[in-house]
Amino acid sequence: xxxxxxxxxxxxxxxxxxxxxxxxxxxxxxxxxxxxxxxxxxxxxxxxxxxxxxxxxxxxxxxxxxxxxxxxxxxxxxxxxxxxxxxxxxxxxxxxxxxxxxxxxxxxxxxxxxxxxxxxxxxxxxxxxxxxxxxxxxxxxxxxxxxxxxxxxxxxxxxxxxxxxxxxxxxxxxxxxxxxxxxxxxxxxxxxxxxxxxxxxxxxxxxxxxxxxxxxxxxxxxxxxxxxxxxxxxxxxxxxxxxxxxxxxxxxxxxxxxxxxxxxxxxxxxxxxxxxxxxxxxxxxxxxxxxxxxxxxxxxxxxxxxxxxxxxxxxxxxxxxxxxxxxxxxxxxxxxxxxxxxxxxxxxxxxxxxxxxxxxxxxxxxxxxxxxxxxxxxxxxxxxxxxxxxxxxxxxxxxxxxxxxxxxxxxxxxxx
Numbered sequence: 001x002x003x004x005x006x007x008x009x010x011x012x013x014x015x016x017x018x019x020x021x022x023x024x025x026x027x028x029x030x031x032x033x034x035x036x037x038x039x040x041x042x043x044x045x046x047x048x049x050x051x052x053x054x055x056x057x058x059x060x061x062x063x064x065x066x067x068x069x070x071x072x073x074x075x076x077x078x079x080x081x082x083x084x085x086x087x088x089x090x091x092x093x094x095x096x097x098x099x100x101x102x103x104x105x106x107x108x109x110x111x112x113x114x115x116x117x118x119x120x121x122x123x124x125x126x127x128x129x130x131x132x133x134x135x136x137x138x139x140x141x142x143x144x145x146x147x148x149x150x151x152x153x154x155x156x157x158x159x160x161x162x163x164x165x166x167x168x169x170x171x172x173x174x175x176x177x178x179x180x181x182x183x184x185x186x187x188x189x190x191x192x193x194x195x196x197x198x199x200x201x202x203x204x205x206x207x208x209x210x211x212x213x214x215x216x217x218x219x220x221x222x223x224x225x226x227x228x229x230x231x232x233x234x235x236x237x238x239x240x241x242x243x244x245x246x247x248x249x250x251x252x253x254x255x256x257x258x259x260x261x262x263x264x265x266x267x268x269x270x271x272x273x274x275x276x277x278x279x280x281x282x283x284x285x286x287x288x289x290x291x292x293x294x295x296x297x298x299x300x301x302x303x304x305x306x307x308x309x310x311x312x313x314x315x316x317x318x319x320x321x322x323x324x325x326x327x328x329x330x331x332x333x334x335x336x337x338x339x340x341x342x343x344x345x346x347x348x349x350x351x352x353x354x355x356x357x358x359x360x361x362x363x364x365x366x367x368x369x370x371x372x373x374x375x376x377x378x379x380x381x382x383x384x385x386x387x388x389x390x391x392x393x394x395x396x397x398x399x400x401x402x403x404x405x406x407x408x409x410x411x412x413x414x415x416x
């Protein structure tokens with residue numbers, strides 16, 4: 001396992017292939033027998049044999065989901081990093097994509113890349129390692145590069161992809177520092193290419209519905225958001241080993257999963273923080289937290305007066321919960337940011353209602369959104385500036401925890 005992979009060894013048992021099947025209804029299977037009877041006579045007059053039956057089928061039914069656009073019009077994607085997340089979530093999601101197709105892989109493990117490539121129809125000449133990555137500039141099949149690497153490598157491979165003339169879709173957090181984020185944005189502008197940060201929750205159906213209902217006033221004026229994201233950091237899991245190294249991860253639980261809590265507060269309120277206050281708690285003598293934080297509790301205040309009480313943890317059992325409280329009711333997402341099977345509950349004076357949403361791949365949705373943004377030459381929903389803003393806010397939260405006092409922010413998330 002190389003540190004150049006975001007996650008650990010592949011688990012191909014969870015590959016997902018979508019196959020469409022169709023069939024026509026065979027009509028008139030008995031017509032041949034009837035024709036034969038007529039041919040044998042009986043009834044006077046000339047005998048004619050009926051024409052042979054033909055298999056027929058109904059026209060295209062009403063589609064529950066839009067069909068993909070033609071293969072030649074879909075954008076070609078190269079995935080950089082073949083860790084657990086890429087193999088179990090991202091690569092299979094191309095099977096549900098309408099305007100994105102997987103055409104290239106980049107990995108430090110050639111054997112792994114060669115094992116994966118044929119399962120997804122990726123040609124051998126479209127396999128790269130980290131040294132040969134820049135040769136992707138000569139590959140017209142690749143339109144978009146998806147960077148799925150440890151946080152500290154996001155900036156380098158984003159800039160290299162822009163220099164190769166490709167658009168970039170980058171995993172969150174966007175980078176380790178504000179300066180790296182600004183470099184990535186500048187490189188994209190200079191190359192005339194687009195940059196989007198992979199904030200999948202903003203494309204997850206239950207979160208999208210929660211945002212809609214809050215914005216349309218179903219729970220009244222929003223006063224309080226709470227969100228908690230926690231899990232156990234496992235040093236035996238290769239996918240977690242680099243997360244304990246600050247030079248690779250940039251931070252601990254806040255950067256990794258606390259960013260979901262922060263994002264929730266921002267996209268539910270539709271506002272930007274004016275003040276943050278953070279506190280860090282590390283378990284003494286725990287080798288996992290020699291360089292990065294374990295638990296982070298942080299409060300975010302917004303211009304409207306709304307407050308968000310948020311947390312992240314690397315030492316608690318799994319929690320992925322978001323709650324919004326207004327003057328007329330509340331919304332609860334629990335689970336909120338799982339890869340699938342999230343739940344949304346609405347509570348108002350009319351009672352409690354579980355909001356049913358049709359399951360669809362949040363990964364395919366975000367990738368297709370970016371492909372369509374490139375095709376239509378428009379700004380994506382979560383551009384580099386969105387990622388930069390989160391890094392600025394999280395850096396302010398760290399500073400607040402270190403200084404033990406609230407930190408005021410301006411409209412861009414920068415320190416006042």
